[in-house]
Every structure is written in C-alpha cells, then in structure tokens.
Amino acid sequence: MGFLFRAVLVFYNLVLTGALLFSGVRSVGTSANRVLLLFLLPVAVYFAAAGIRRILALPGLSAIKGLAFSLSLATTSLLFVFNLLGAANSSEYLFALLVAPLPLYFWGVAGGCLIKGLRKPQAKEEPAVAEEPAPAAPLTRKDQVDEPQRRDFLKRIGSVGLGLLAYSILNPKQVGAAFFGSVPGPGTVAIKDTTDTKIDPAIKSPIDAFxxxxxxxxxxxxxxxxxxxxxxxxxxxxxxxxxxxxxxxxxxxxxxxxxxxxxxxxxxxxxxxxx
CATH class of the missing domain: 3.30.160 (Double Stranded RNA Binding Domain)
Incomplete structure (x- = not known):
C-alpha cells in the first residue's frame, strides 16, 4: 500500500472504530452491540499499542500488538462477511461497505509483510577456503548491513573480505610470496589490490563495536x-x-x-x- 493511501485508511479506521465503540457502549444492553464491542476490542487494542509503541519502548508491547493484530484480522473479516451475507436492505449493505476498510487494512498489512519477507535473500553458506583462493568480488551496499542479533536475512558486514580471511588462516610468508606478488618481511604479509596499492588486513569496520x-x-x-x-x-x-x-x-x-x-x-x- 502507498504511504498516502495507508495514512488515509488508518485515519478512516480510527474514526470508524471510535464511532462504533462509542455507539456500542451507549447501547451495551443489546446483544448485537455486545457482539460488536467484542469484535472491535482487538482493533482498539492494536491501534492503541501501535500508537504507544511509537512513543515508549515498553517490554511486551510488541507481543500484545502482534496478538491484537491476529485477532483483529479475524474479527474484522468476520464482521464484514456477516454483515454482507446477512444484509436484507440497502442500509445494511451500506453498513457492510462502511466496515470493509477494517479488514482491508489488516489484510493489506499482512500481505505487505509476506511480500517483504519473500523479497529478503536467504543467507548463503560461505564457501570453504581453497588452497589457492580466487580474488574476492566487490561488496555491494546490501552486504554492508551489520546486525548480528537480528534475523537470519540480515547479513554480517565484512569490509576486509578474502584478504583478512587468508591473513588469519594461511601462513603469512606463503601468502605474500605466492598470492599477492610481494616479498614481505619476517612475520608480515603484504596484500595488494588490483591497482598495486598495499592493503592493511588488520583494519576493522567502523561499526564493529556497536x-x-x-x-x-x-x-x-x-x-x-x-x-x-x-x-x-x-x-x-x-x-x-x-x-x-x-x-x-x-x-x-x-x-x-x-x-x-x-x-x-x-x-x-x-x-x-x-x-
């Protein structure tokens, strides 16, 4: 959903939910209004949790929001289907049309999350280190995402690449003489890029400590x-x-x-x- 369309849809659903809750509370004595309040309660909890979460990072709020979202998806869908199938006149059809944006919003959010998850590349296994490693391919911008405690689809950043891996595993003297075209001194390794510029493999990423x-x-x-x-x-x-x-x-x-x-x-x- 586009940003403007989603903003309008959220505003409409907030106004609609508030109006229906107010009407249901005023006439809570009838069974129909009690059922309506029961159906709209998860929606109210979801929007309230979403608003609070933008201001305060309270523990357990994400779990409450997720549970309320699942219940809202089910209750708003049932509310729309029941009113549409049970409509007997134009006013009842109009009411079913008025509540249609509620399930539309929740199904749209669910579909967007599903599409976003499918677009994420799966983590690939790193190839085994060969005796004579080939030059590493340049890192793309997406390869620079660093989040070790996040989900599997975010990759670990590596700014040094194959040179650092070879420096850590192989004998420095053999690496310098056989692979990098230089003659290193005792206990050192001279790594060069394609422009014959020396590279220090001990350089760390500026965000390693975060x-x-x-x-x-x-x-x-x-x-x-x-x-x-x-x-x-x-x-x-x-x-x-x-x-x-x-x-x-x-x-x-x-x-x-x-x-x-x-x-x-x-x-x-x-x-x-x-x-």
Whole structure:
C-alpha cells in the first residue's frame, strides 16, 4: 500500500472504530452491540499499542500488538462477511461497505509483510577456503548491513573480505610470496589490490563495536545501534525507491533522544558518506 493511501485508511479506521465503540457502549444492553464491542476490542487494542509503541519502548508491547493484530484480522473479516451475507436492505449493505476498510487494512498489512519477507535473500553458506583462493568480488551496499542479533536475512558486514580471511588462516610468508606478488618481511604479509596499492588486513569496520539496541520494523524499518561509550548510529531500511536502500545517521551521545526522531530526520546518508 502507498504511504498516502495507508495514512488515509488508518485515519478512516480510527474514526470508524471510535464511532462504533462509542455507539456500542451507549447501547451495551443489546446483544448485537455486545457482539460488536467484542469484535472491535482487538482493533482498539492494536491501534492503541501501535500508537504507544511509537512513543515508549515498553517490554511486551510488541507481543500484545502482534496478538491484537491476529485477532483483529479475524474479527474484522468476520464482521464484514456477516454483515454482507446477512444484509436484507440497502442500509445494511451500506453498513457492510462502511466496515470493509477494517479488514482491508489488516489484510493489506499482512500481505505487505509476506511480500517483504519473500523479497529478503536467504543467507548463503560461505564457501570453504581453497588452497589457492580466487580474488574476492566487490561488496555491494546490501552486504554492508551489520546486525548480528537480528534475523537470519540480515547479513554480517565484512569490509576486509578474502584478504583478512587468508591473513588469519594461511601462513603469512606463503601468502605474500605466492598470492599477492610481494616479498614481505619476517612475520608480515603484504596484500595488494588490483591497482598495486598495499592493503592493511588488520583494519576493522567502523561499526564493529556497536550492538543492536532498538528495532522499529514498520513499513520503513529502523535499527538502532550503540557502543559501550554511548556513541550510536541508526540504520534506515527504505523500500520505497524500487529496491531496498540502507541509509545511516550517527552521533556520539544522546541515543534515546535521537531514536525518538528517527522518522522525521532528514540527515540520513549512505554508509560511505556517514562513516
């Protein structure tokens, strides 16, 4: 669903749910209104949990939101089907049409999550190290996503690649003489790239010391990372460009305040521009 369409749909469903709940509470004595309240209760809990989750990171809130979403998907579908099949006049058909956006929203969210999950590449097994390794292929931007505690479909970042792997496993002298076309000194290895420029295999990635601290897995996903000194960076996964785009913003202090403004920031940039 497009952003504008989804925003309008959410606003309509909030107004509709509020109006139906208000009407049901006022006439709670009738069995029909009690059933209506029972059907709409998971919807109210879902929207309330979604709103609170944008402000506060309360423990267990994600589980409550997930359970409320599943119940809302079922109850709104039943509410629409029962009213449509049981309609006997134009006003009852009109009511069924008015509640149709409720199941439409939840089925749309479920379908979007399913499509997004299918688009994620599966993690591939790393090939065994050969005696004479071939030159490593250049890393793509998607290969630079670092999230060791997230799901399997996010890959571990590697900025050094095959040179670091060979340096860690093979004999440094044999590597320097046989594979890299240089004559290293005792206990050293001289690695060169295709332009004959020396590469230091001990260089670490600038985000190795960071750990995952916060996750927002909405339509646009955000991942917050922080290190032991309080420095932080936020990874934004934006699928609206026709392909998954990973953007970054970083800072030295104040992770909590900056996490709260993650969706309104305009200073996201690519990995090489941020670090």
């Amino acid at each position: 750990g995952i601290s916060a996750i927002d897995d909405g339509a646009t996903s955000y991942y917050g990372f922080i290190d032991k000194n309080g420095a932080w960076y936020i990874l934004k996964e934006a699928p609206d460009t026709g392909y998954d785009s990973y953007l970054y913003v970083k800072g030295d202090t104040g992770f909590s305040d900056n996490w709260g403004t993650r969706k309104t920031r305009t200073d996201y940039a690519y990995f090489n521009q941020t670090f």
